[in-house]
Amino acid sequence: MQLGADDLADYAQGCAILGSGGGGDVGAAVLQARAAIEATGPVRVADLDEVADRELVMPIAGWGAPTVGIEKLGSGREGEHLAAAVRRWFDAPVAAVMAGEIGGGNGVLPVAVAAQLGLPLADADGMGRAFPEGQQVSMYVAGLSPTPAFLCDEHGNLVTLEPSDGGWFERLARAVTVSFGGTAIGADFVMTAHAARGATVRGTVSLALMLGRAARDGGVQGVLDAGAGVALITGKVTDLERRTTGGFARGTVTLAGTGSDVGRTVTIHVQNENLLAIEGDRALAVVPDLIVLLDEATGVAVPTERVRFGQRVTAIGLPCAPVWRTPAGLAVAGPTAFGFAHGYTPVETIRA
Amino acid sequence: MPEPLRVGIDVGGTNTDAVVVDRHGVVHARVKEPTTADPVDSIATALRTVAAGRAIEQVALGTTHAINAIVQRDGLARVAVVRLGAPGTLAIPPFAGWPSDLVRAVRGDVLLARGGVEVDGRIHPLDPDELRRFGESLGADIAAVAITGTFSPLDPEQEEHAASIFAEVCDLPVSLGHTIGGLGLLERENATVLNAALGEVIEHVVDGLEAAAASLGPHVGAYLTQNDGTLLSPAFARRAPVLTIGSGPSNSLRGAAAITGRTDVVVVDIGGTSADVGILVGGFPRESSVGVTVGGVTTNFRMPDLVSVAVGGGTAIAEGRLTSVSVGRRLRAESLVFGGSTPTLTDAAVAVGRAQIGDAARVAGRDDLQPALAEAEAIVADAVDRMRLSRGDVDLVVVGGGGVLLGDTLPGVRTLDRPDHADVANAVGAALAPMSGEAERIADVGDGRRAAEIERCLDEARERAVAAGADADRLATVWVEEIPLAYMDRPLSRVRAKVAGPARVAPSR
Numbered sequence: 029m030q031l032g033a034d035d036l037a038d039y040a041q042g043c044a045i046l047g048s049g050g051g052g053d054v055g056a057a058v059l060q061a062r063a064a065i066e067a068t069g070p071v072r073v074a075d076l077d078e079v080a081d082r083e084l085v086m087p088i089a090g091w092g093a094p095t096v097g098i099e100k101l102g103s104g105r106e107g108e109h110l111a112a113a114v115r116r117w118f119d120a121p122v123a124a125v126m127a128g129e130i131g132g133g134n135g136v137l138p139v140a141v142a143a144q145l146g147l148p149l150a151d152a153d154g155m156g157r158a159f160p161e162g163q164q165v166s167m168y169v170a171g172l173s174p175t176p177a178f179l180c181d182e183h184g185n186l187v188t189l190e191p192s193d194g195g196w197f198e199r200l201a202r203a204v205t206v207s208f209g210g211t212a213i214g215a216d217f218v219m220t221a222h223a224a225r226g227a228t229v230r231g232t233v234s235l236a237l238m239l240g241r242a243a244r245d246g247g248v249q250g251v252l253d254a255g256a257g258v259a260l261i262t263g264k265v266t267d268l269e270r271r272t273t274g275g276f277a278r279g280t281v282t283l284a285g286t287g288s289d290v291g292r293t294v295t296i297h298v299q300n301e302n303l304l305a306i307e308g309d310r311a312l313a314v315v316p317d318l319i320v321l322l323d324e325a326t327g328v329a330v331p332t333e334r335v336r337f338g339q340r341v342t343a344i345g346l347p348c349a350p351v352w353r354t355p356a357g358l359a360v361a362g363p364t365a366f367g368f369a370h371g372y373t374p375v376e377t378i379r380a
Numbered sequence: 381m382p383e384p385l386r387v388g389i390d391v392g393g394t395n396t397d398a399v400v401v402d403r404h405g406v407v408h409a410r411v412k413e414p415t416t417a418d419p420v421d422s423i424a425t426a427l428r429t430v431a432a433g434r435a436i437e438q439v440a441l442g443t444t445h446a447i448n449a450i451v452q453r454d455g456l457a458r459v460a461v462v463r464l465g466a467p468g469t470l471a472i473p474p475f476a477g478w479p480s481d482l483v484r485a486v487r488g489d490v491l492l493a494r495g496g497v498e499v500d501g502r503i504h505p506l507d508p509d510e511l512r513r514f515g516e517s518l519g520a521d522i523a524a525v526a527i528t529g530t531f532s533p534l535d536p537e538q539e540e541h542a543a544s545i546f547a548e549v550c551d552l553p554v555s556l557g558h559t560i561g562g563l564g565l566l567e568r569e570n571a572t573v574l575n576a577a578l579g580e581v582i583e584h585v586v587d588g589l590e591a592a593a594a595s596l597g598p599h600v601g602a603y604l605t606q607n608d609g610t611l612l613s614p615a616f617a618r619r620a621p622v623l624t625i626g627s628g629p630s631n632s633l634r635g636a637a638a639i640t641g642r643t644d645v646v647v648v649d650i651g652g653t654s655a656d657v658g659i660l661v662g663g664f665p666r667e668s669s670v671g672v673t674v675g676g677v678t679t680n681f682r683m684p685d686l687v688s689v690a691v692g693g694g695t696a697i698a699e700g701r702l703t704s705v706s707v708g709r710r711l712r713a714e715s716l717v718f719g720g721s722t723p724t725l726t727d728a729a730v731a732v733g734r735a736q737i738g739d740a741a742r743v744a745g746r747d748d749l750q751p752a753l754a755e756a757e758a759i760v761a762d763a764v765d766r767m768r769l770s771r772g773d774v775d776l777v778v779v780g781g782g783g784v785l786l787g788d789t790l791p792g793v794r795t796l797d798r799p800d801h802a803d804v805a806n807a808v809g810a811a812l813a814p815m816s817g818e819a820e821r822i823a824d825v826g827d828g829r830r831a832a833e834i835e836r837c838l839d840e841a842r843e844r845a846v847a848a849g850a851d852a853d854r855l856a857t858v859w860v861e862e863i864p865l866a867y868m869d870r871p872l873s874r875v876r877a878k879v880a881g882p883a884r885v886a887p888s889r
Binding site: 055058059062064088091092093095097098099101102103104105140161181182183184203207209210211216264266267270336337338339341 | 768
């Protein structure tokens with residue numbers, strides 16, 4: 029499979045859906061990926077089985093504050109610097125680029141990096157969605173070490189980190205990002221293809237492309253069919269509450285049912301991403317399953333910051349990657365990790 | 381001596397409206413002139429007619445010249461584009477995402493120059509020789525230069541330095557990013573390039589406006605209205621013509637406020653082809669939270685947050701249902717009440733007795749048109765619903781020539797007001813537009829400095845409003861915004877403020 033310039037809009041829409049309301053804007057990443065593909069050609073998407081056991085997979089993610097990122101665009105050479113650092117450390121070349129987080133703009137950025145490096149993009153990522161914190165990745169759940177991790181900026185500065193655990197990694201990466209001036213591009217959990225096969229969420233690049241195409245061709249129903257999703261409610265936004273605390277956008281979105289859902293009310297709790305959908309005292313969908321608001325008419329994902337009163341949306345639940353349903357996965361990214369008292373029940377087993 | 385009056389002029393595609401109002405929004409005179417091929421002629425005629433025998437202190441013009449030039453790719457200058465930020469920002473070149481026909485019309489030489497500023501204030505130095513060589517190399521086809529540096533809204537000095545270098549080596553008008561847009565490099569650069577491309581388009585209109593105003597007397601102020609519904613001086617409009625592109629909806633909304641005396645209300649402006657719903661908060665249109673797309677180009681202009689639906693007086697009806705087609709300016713030829721053969725919403729409104737336009741006998745007994753009218757009302761009610769700020773019913777002001785389409789009640793609407801002169805609300809809004817100033821800073825808000833930093837930002841905004849001509853004693857805060865920044869070593873916030881107030885009264889002679 030290949031990702032060409034003409035696939036980017038669908039792919040980015042799929043990444044926005046997997047962002048589950050968060051994951052950051054895809055717009056600038058699409059422009060960057062388009063520029064890179066126009067310069068070097070389409071990106072080959074490779075299943076991890078196609079990469080030899082001992083070859084290296086380099087996960088890529090952007091760090092930093094969106095308010096800074098809208099000014100401080102990259103040089104387009106960050107991937108080159110990171111790949112060179114990986115090569116120096118491991119004495120082996122990078123064989124494939126991977127998204128650390130498929131949801132939102134971080135799902136699109138690795139396409140640009142893969143194009144610039146002339147490398148395949150692994151059909152996998154570390155989340156299968158978007159999450160707010162660095163340790164909420166499948167590689168961490170699988171017990172892999174983030175060491176070594178590399179961070180670089182657009183001026184060619186590069187820092188190698190050897191944190192002793194995930195907590196230190198978050199803390200040190202944050203300090204480096206601050207000194208770069210608020211943004212960084214990082215490669216962490218660099219691993220062999222053999223390790224990656226058991227430690228990542230597989231097939232998510234294909235999934236994003238499929239979801240984006242399904243939204244374009246089939247709207248909400250297309251997304252439900254393609255993602256094995258569950259419609260939670262179709263309705264309009266009747267109440268919105270937003271606040272920013274501790275660096276996170278928190279709040280609630282209340283939907284009043286329309287059409288066959290008249291009389292129902294569903295409230296969605298948000299912390300960067302949509303985390304919990306509740307009707308009365310009953311949970312309809314719970315993190316780590318994905319809760320996505322889709323424009324009722326077009327099937328386009330509505331990110332948290334663009335939800336507005338009166339908007340007609342369908343809230344859907346998509347099953348998360350199996351790793352998040354294990355005890356170890358739920359400990360890292362289940363409802364209790366976000367401070368909710370609700371237990372976790374897979375979304376497809378709850379009857380709306 | 382009678383109270384000095386103000387003129388507002390709205391140049392539309394079909395008509396040029398001019399009104400004379402006093403400072404309280406009372407309309408003293410109004411005129412409608414057909415818009416001429418050179419709109420400067422209808423501006424002069426409308427002004428002469430409406431102002432005759434009155435003491436006028438100020439004339440303000442709302443014009444769609446600049447936006448039309450961009451949308452139609454007409455009369456635009458070729459622009460050399462300079463970005464200060466390399467080796468950063470190279471990942472996304474200028475003109476990324478632009479429609480290809482607009483790129484062909486506007487793109488000249490491009491330089492990604494060394495330089496730029498960081499959010500924490502650090503400066504990456506320019507290479508003056510690099511800029512000088514680029515300036516000297518520009519061909520005769522280049523008519524303007526657009527310069528945009530990273531974080532220039534926070535520290536404009538480097539853009540100004542670059543402009544001074546260009547002034548030494550080439551004689552071209554230069555647009556600087558920090559004078560055009562806020563944070564968001566690509567969006568600011570896009571707007572700056574469009575601004576540079578519009579240089580000659582606006583020149584002719586501004587000249588015509590100044591001449592028309594001067595013909596009324598030596599102390600008559602001339603202004604244009606800008607995106608946020610406030611005034612631009614002619615000198616400023618020549619430097620920043622792109623700021624006039626969104627003035628139409630702002631003028632309508634503010635005109636509705638002035639006519640009704642209401643400051644917090646939902647407004648629907650119904651024309652021939654569409655209905656625009658906006659909301660006034662504290663007397664100003666609520667601005668959209670996302671950047672506006674202009675002629676296919678993403679900008680970071682804050683314009684009125686509108687929901688536009690395809691419901692207008694000229695909207696055609698087929699088999700009892702609304703269509704997405706409007707007869708638009710041909711209403712007086714094609715609609716049934718004017719002897720044509722296309723049923724429109726205007727015909728439906730006449731048939732049920734809501735409007736007295738044309739020959740009502742031609743639609744007598746046409747009950748089959750009524751469902752389309754109900755459909756149109758439902759669509760407008762839905763758009764009004766989407767503009768709400770909170771739960772509960774809203775108050776609605778209806779302006780524009782198509783206001784007669786609506787009945788006296790709508791679902792979700794508590795009161796529905798159709799003020800006098802609602803059809804010239806746009807010109808009234810221009811006449812009463814205030815002056816404004818905006819400022820934006822990245823501030824350290826730790827150790828209880830938040831209030832002081834916000835006040836400092838407000839002071840900067842006030843200084844700019846006064847420099848633009850506002851009365852320093854009558855300024856009011858329009859909005860203050862604070863967004864905390866993550867990944868900083870100090871508690872930094874992006875603080876923005878906007879103030880507005882009436883223009884200073886001209887000194888007595």
